[in-house]
Amino acid sequence: MLEMETELTALKTRLIEISDLNNAAAVLGWDQATYMPSGGAEARGRQMATLAKLAQEKFIDLAVGKLLDDLQPYEESLPYDSDDASLIRVTRRDYERAIKIPPEFVGRFSAHSSESYQAWTEARPANDFARLRPLLEKTLDLSREMANFFPGYEHIADPLIDFADYGMKAASVRALFAELREKTVPIVQAITAQAPADDSCLKRNYPEAGQFAFSELTIKRLGYDYTRGRMDKTHHPFTTGFSIGDVRITTRVQENWLGDCLFSAIHEAGHAMYEQGVDKAYEGTPLAGGASAGVHESQSRLWENVVGRSRGFWEYFYPELQKTFPEQLEDVSLETFHRAVNKVERSLIRTDADEVTYNLHVMLRFDFELEMLEGKLAVKDLPEAWHEHFQADFGLRAPDDRDGVLQDVHWFAGLIGGVFQGYTLGNVLGAQFYAAALEAHPEIPDDMRQGKFDTLHRWLIENIYRHGRKYTAEELVQRVTGGPISIAPYIQYLHSKYGELYKI
């Protein structure tokens, strides 16, 4: 076994170097999105591409494959969920995927993403789809090229979905989404048939500094560790990590819309608390990270919505918010405010959407991804297709592309395919996990009412966060809930919460 330990150490040494390159690229990406002057864009794209290509070259080195082969008997001698067996297993899964992707492609794709992201930051405010069209066409080509490194798929989106949500396919996501749509649409209809909640209190003037400070205070109390993270402003909020000791988030502020900064911050803090909670022993290895896009999103959505839009949360935080914005909120009752942050309506922007209609936004994007990859929808037709489908699903038409197809950064900074399903899987999984947490700790709602969030946080660390990528999403759901993924807890949550707020 001594030989095995030497080989495992050799593997870890290689993995840490690769993680250093990937994390360095992540720092460059964070900098590009936060503080980089525009003049830095050209070289930055190349620098990130160089790092991505080198990391890929180092990972697909035959020596890594050889070490994984050599370590197989050792892995088989260990319990499935031991750290060492899990490291070998998860690394092998990543390796077998990675060796199919040429480093040259990784570099090319990284450079293109960086260029495209930079263009989006300027073209979205300018409502300029035409500028982004050739870039998006190239993204679609690259996405197809990526999928085709994995021949034998049922649907061309399958390999891309599998990257993000291992084990899922276009067909399984479609089935789940169809079920969810069937249960959701009647709730949306029942609610929107009633008089809308009054959310005018959120649309007063809220100066940026106060919004940012209140958001910081809130996420710190929820458990986001500021000695191992920080929050900055970006066009599109995101979470990025450079180590378990440095997991950063970003938010954005609209001075006439109180909902954006705070709920973006809580959302991203949910992602970040997940990564901050990973076992420190996994640092620099493929086990550091989240189980899947869906599980990751379950944590952002859980903290943002199940916690951050709950009555108990606001019983605790509302007096503090009133202190921050006395003039704006002195005449607004807790009840009015709580109804406002839970207003259900057919609206234009996914990230601002309420919990009930949110998944319809995701489904629209998911369908577009499949159609584009299938070749049934051309990029040039996307803006109009967006408006039409949106009209059909929401009875609304965005005034421009800025709040239509340009609203989300994802397609302009990464692949087309596998990008959006995770958000809805997250809503579903978040409700499942929260139900399990409540079963173990029925006192959680009372604790939150008193500003005590660590009962929930500690349960999540213990049952989900610390495991990092040790378990697949499916394994994790099974361990935590005792069953497979199911939409039932989520639908029950919506009925229970919105049954109180509206008559449904």
Place this chain on the structure above:
Amino acid sequence: MLEMETELTALKTRLIEISDLNNAAAVLGWDQATYMPSGGAEARGRQMATLAKLAQEKFIDLAVGKLLDDLQPYEESLPYDSDDASLIRVTRRDYERAIKIPPEFVGRFSAHSSESYQAWTEARPANDFARLRPLLEKTLDLSREMANFFPGYEHIADPLIDFADYGMKAASVRALFAELREKTVPIVQAITAQAPADDSCLKRNYPEAGQFAFSELTIKRLGYDYTRGRMDKTHHPFTTGFSIGDVRITTRVQENWLGDCLFSAIHEAGHAMYEQGVDKAYEGTPLAGGASAGVHESQSRLWENVVGRSRGFWEYFYPELQKTFPEQLEDVSLETFHRAVNKVERSLIRTDADEVTYNLHVMLRFDFELEMLEGKLAVKDLPEAWHEHFQADFGLRAPDDRDGVLQDVHWFAGLIGGVFQGYTLGNVLGAQFYAAALEAHPEIPDDMRQGKFDTLHRWLIENIYRHGRKYTAEELVQRVTGGPISIAPYIQYLHSKYGELYKI
């Protein structure tokens, strides 16, 4: 020649990849100094070390040596100062130095520097030399180890001085410093025998935001391009570049001392304008950068002092500064203010020191570097040695180590040796270059009085900046001034300027 062009392209491709790794490491260093949460320090040190080691491995690859050998006939067929010949020549010089340093050492040194820098940011405010002592002892060991990769030196500091100021040695620096000391001390004595200038106007309360904004406005007008740079706050101001399109500076603010933020900003902007002015064709190659530490410093000191503390500069900027701080400055005349920012006194802090005494601060550090490297001064004895020598040179004793041996970041973030001589070489060279600029454009002082700084800026770009590292410092001085490095213009500048301000 077609074959040569292919080989040159192959060389450039390798060099760009290496520059990408080095520039990525620089981004990580900038982030560590500006925004990184403390929890990120451990992984960050390792990440920077990985990048430094990989860059070194890639540079000392035998294939690089082979390309350089193959390209020698091509280089010899070209004019000495052609871009291609210069690229090959400068790359060979760097290569021949680099192959003597093992990548393992580079990684180890980078990791140590990062750890030591992080500790200094906490230990300096806490006045805790004891915490830094073992780190500094290791730095001294590593500095000796580095020097000893270059056997055959006259003085152990020579290889380290040569890194920063190619062609200089301990002996040549000592000789120059002795001459300079001989000419400077009488000026210091003549001035400090008189009543000191009243600089109380700089010590009023100047809120941070106003200082920062005024500094930004100033350096923009001088010519620092904000679309290709930005300014942030750090413990110790510095300049760092990630490409010719992204050269950043930092400053620091003391609310009861107007001199720090502004002059630090101008100083660093001088460095940054140099790097922003390099020919874009040199991007990603060893030609992008400054000719030497001394030439680099000549630009920071020229803009900070020769320009930024001149009468003409303040004739233009003082009304603006009064508008920024009306209460603090309404009763202060331009003349009083100009005398205040040129107050000559024996003081504790190098970066705050006036132009006349400044070099004495540098000489003290330079002597300590030599003594430590020679083994004549142990790190444990350094704090007390500092106080003693300082007393001897300045007639002052710092109240603690914070404002003694801990005041400068350099030894805590890099080598001991070769670090400080560049500052004084910069003062000397800056005066030489400025004299040459005045000869070509006698209107420069009048232009500055009217807020027109581009006569000087364009001359510097044309004669110095655009060449990057094409010429050595010696070659550049010869080209620009028609002679060798000389202290005469600097002494003449001091006499002329301080002769007007004081009776000497």
